[in-house]
Amino acid sequence: MKFYARLALLSIAFILVFTSFAGSHVLGATESEALDAVVEAEETIVYFYGAVAEADRAGANVSVLMATLGEAGEFLSKAEFSYGRGDFDSAVDFANQSQSVLYGLVEEAEVLTENVIKENYLDFLVAVGSAIGAVSIICGGFAAWFFLKKPGEIEGAAE
Amino acid sequence: MNIREYGVFFWTIIGVSALFVASPALSRLLVYPRTEFFTEFWLLDSNRRAEDYPFNVTVGEEYKVFLGIGNRLGYAAYYEVAVKFRNQTQSGADSFNRTWSSLPVLYEIRAFVADESVWETPLTFSLDYEYNETLSQVDVHSMVLNDIPLEIPACTAAWDTERSGFFGNLFFELWIHKGTPGAFTYHERFVGLWLNMTGS
Numbered sequence: 001m002k003f004y005a006r007l008a009l010l011s012i013a014f015i016l017v018f019t020s021f022a023g024s025h026v027l028g029a030t031e032s033e034a035l036d037a038v039v040e041a042e043e044t045i046v047y048f049y050g051a052v053a054e055a056d057r058a059g060a061n062v063s064v065l066m067a068t069l070g071e072a073g074e075f076l077s078k079a080e081f082s083y084g085r086g087d088f089d090s091a092v093d094f095a096n097q098s099q100s101v102l103y104g105l106v107e108e109a110e111v112l113t114e115n116v117i118k119e120n121y122l123d124f125l126v127a128v129g130s131a132i133g134a135v136s137i138i139c140g141g142f143a144a145w146f147f148l149k150k151p152g153e154i155e156g157a158a159e
Numbered sequence: 160m161n162i163r164e165y166g167v168f169f170w171t172i173i174g175v176s177a178l179f180v181a182s183p184a185l186s187r188l189l190v191y192p193r194t195e196f197f198t199e200f201w202l203l204d205s206n207r208r209a210e211d212y213p214f215n216v217t218v219g220e221e222y223k224v225f226l227g228i229g230n231r232l233g234y235a236a237y238y239e240v241a242v243k244f245r246n247q248t249q250s251g252a253d254s255f256n257r258t259w260s261s262l263p264v265l266y267e268i269r270a271f272v273a274d275e276s277v278w279e280t281p282l283t284f285s286l287d288y289e290y291n292e293t294l295s296q297v298d299v300h301s302m303v304l305n306d307i308p309l310e311i312p313a314c315t316a317a318w319d320t321e322r323s324g325f326f327g328n329l330f331f332e333l334w335i336h337k338g339t340p341g342a343f344t345y346h347e348r349f350v351g352l353w354l355n356m357t358g359s
Binding site: 045046049050052053056057061062063066067069070073074076077078080081123126127128129130131133134135137138140141144145 | 169170173176177178180181182183184186187234235237266267268269270271272273274276278307336338
């Protein structure tokens with residue numbers, strides 16, 4: 001019984017190790033598969049870059065997102081380099097890593113953009129409010145200047 | 160109390176208060192507009208200075224420099240740095256005609272830089288070359304850049320009688336992405352190092 005239990009445990013361990021290895025490495029990739037993977041990774045990066053650039057235009061702090069894009073770009077460079085050398089397995093592997101790094105980046109960029117748009121709107125309201133407040137202070141000053149004076153001054157001025 | 164007796168004081172208070180309250184609105188209006196949009200591109204020595212660049216190099220010896228990009232374009236930019244190596248007669252990037260070198264790219268470095276931000280990366284490189292006694296020239300085979308082996312195709316350096324050495328030029332061209340996949344255009348900037356390939 002012990003023997004079978006050990007055998008089962010060993011089998012499970014072997015399957016786990018094998019699947020984790022196979023998950024990160026693609027064995028026997030063809031040239032066209034590698035090219036597809038590299039092109040797809042490049043397109044993904046460009047798409048995600050567009051989302052981050054949008055957040056940047058809105059005024060968000062995108063330095064963390066840009067660093068993530070940089071990491072993905074590094075993998076893409078390695079994928080292209082491997083493809084150029086004819087190492088298609090590595091090319092596919094690096095291209096996949098490039099894409100996996102970017103997981104969730106667009107959502108993050110969109111949340112940042114929305115927050116910045118809200119902040120900008122609030123800033124705009126504060127600016128409008130402050131302009132109205134300043135005009136009110138000046139108008140109030142004029143009103144006080146004309147109403148809080150000696151009663152005889154207007155007649156005196158008229159004479 | 161007559162308010163006119165304190166006129167100057169009264170209007171000063173009103174003016175200062177109005178300016179104080181209006182400051183959020185003024186800060187939006189009184190922003191000096193940016194008029195110059197450009198990219199900075201630089202190469203520094205191992206101490207991050209422009210003083211002690213590698214010049215006399217030997218086979219297999221590692222040298223370190225820093226490559227940097229400063230984005231002042233007004234938007235988040237996607238750059239690509241093309242790494243190339245040439246001898247004195249091969250095509251190089253031309254700052255006068257604003258053209259890039261026709262030599263093959265040995266490696267591409269991608270950089271994403273937010274507006275008003277700086278990107279800098281260390282580069283460690285070593286060269287593999289040998290002196291060809293028959294032809295009195297140096298045959299450059301390959302280089303290792305940040306632990307990545309790169310083959311340098313068809314590159315030989317002849318003896319430079321004026322400067323007394325075998326010279327090779329490691330240079331970096333800056334390209335910028337223009338929206339669609341694969342759409343990089345030359346950004347008219349390059350930096351590089353002239354290296355004297357010595358025997359020991």
